[in-house]
Amino acid sequence: MKAVVLTGPGQLEMTERPIPACGDHEVLVRVMACNLCKTDLKCLTMGQRDLVYPRVLGHEISGVIAGVGAAVTGYQEGQRVHVHPGIACGACAYCKKGDDNLCDHVRIMGFNYDGGFQEYLVVPAEGVRGQIINIIENDALSFEEISFIEPLSCCVNVQEKLKLAPDDTLLIIGAGRMGILNLRVARALGVRKVLLLESDPERAARAETLGFDAVFATGQEAEGAIKELTDGQGVDAVIPCCAAADAMNLALRVLKKQGRFGHFSGIIPDGATQPEINTIHYKEQIMTGAYGCSIAHSRRAKALLENGSLIVKDLITERIPLEELRHGLERVRQLETLSTIVVFD
Ligand SMILES: [Zn+2]
Ligand SMILES: [Zn+2]
Known part of the structure; x- marks a missing residue:
């Protein structure tokens, strides 16, 4: 499969990798769309204190479940999903209040784990346990629209x-x-x-x-x-x-x-x-x-999108293949488009 890997500050490399194996407690997601964000740009150009290379960026993710670990319940292959990027510990004082975006031990898809700028990603066991996979119930929504759930949250x-x-x-x-x-x-x-x-x-x-x-x-x-x-x-x-x-x-x-x-x-x-x-x-x-979003925020944003309270369809102004990620990030930097989304076929 194709993956764009950040190997060091400013260095994006298109690579070919095997499709990751799905462990017993993990879920494999085939990425269908990943929305570009200023944070991706910041990671690319300035790096980040906790960023460990090599890393696949991308945290505004929609896709289809392509594999479910033997020990995982509640998910099925073929389900259309949004993947919430924050994986919280579930045990600290903030997590217990539902403010899991402020978790003392939060780890983030596209940052601590490989994110959406690749054809398949693994949701790790702690993410599956933390229920970061949101199943989409409204079949009329496109994957591009679903990829807006994170920024909406x-x-x-x-x-x-x-x-x-x-x-x-x-x-x-x-x-x-x-x-x-x-x-x-x-x-x-x-x-x-x-x-x-x-x-x-x-x-x-x-x-x-x-x-x-x-x-x-x-x-x-x-x-x-x-x-x-x-x-x-x-x-x-x-x-x-x-x-x-x-x-x-x-x-x-x-x-x-x-x-x-x-x-x-x-x-x-x-x-x-x-x-x-x-x-x-x-x-x-x-x-x-207000910093990022909790899982509860992502559920509420998903509901607003699914029940038609808000639309984002008219904000989809540019779709690019994975190969053009660097160019897309440049357009995000110059604020040239309302949105730029990597789409996979
Ligand atoms: Zn973002
Ligand atoms: Zn926590």
Whole structure:
């Protein structure tokens, strides 16, 4: 089978490997689609503290069960599945609360184990035990659509933490893939007013057709316009979906008193911008972090997709074969597509 292996920082190699054997407590999945993510790009270019080479990246995985270990129950060959990437210990304090994305011993498919940029992957015994394999019940969903469950789950995580209500005005900053997915989740959860701030004119224009109530270019004028639209108060909640350091201060400025800030996307320090955290003090704003997603978040995102509460079909803008992974990651870096998905036939 084909696998793209990361052998060192910046080094992706197309290799031929035997299809992995499926142990008694394991499940073999034939990968059908794997969505490309900024995290893959980060692992490729900057490496990561815990990344051990060689490694197959890819953690937004959909596929078909191709083998079930003799000791495994509850799964059958041929079932269409989403594979949740996080394998938690199940025993630490966070796991016991259901916050398994914060598990002290979490291990991740596409990071600690080989992920989805290969034709077959093995779900290890601890993953099978942790029930990371979600069986898809809606046959109408394509594998590309199913591959959106993981990023959607991350949006469910931040939005549940923000306790969004239908009457809230939500501001999303950044119209990349995660900004749009946050819009779709907010709509599915019943939020009626969702605004967008986007500095790039092309991405702003593209977002106009995707369902925001209003789209603003970043800048002083936009801040004024947002205030005006909210009776001078500012928005109830904000989710910056970009890594720009100055987006955080902008978000705090347009967020109303006691507004909620979802710190969803890691920020790349620019060396100049200082976070204006006293704004949080004066305006009693509430800040919450959201990191990845738990198994429960992935089940809720799967349900929203399966019952038609949200659609992602129109966000599938580029399908590539495994051979073009490097090129696809380059397009993710340049934010050229809404999504790029490796598909297998
Ligand atoms: Zn991802
Ligand atoms: Zn744990």
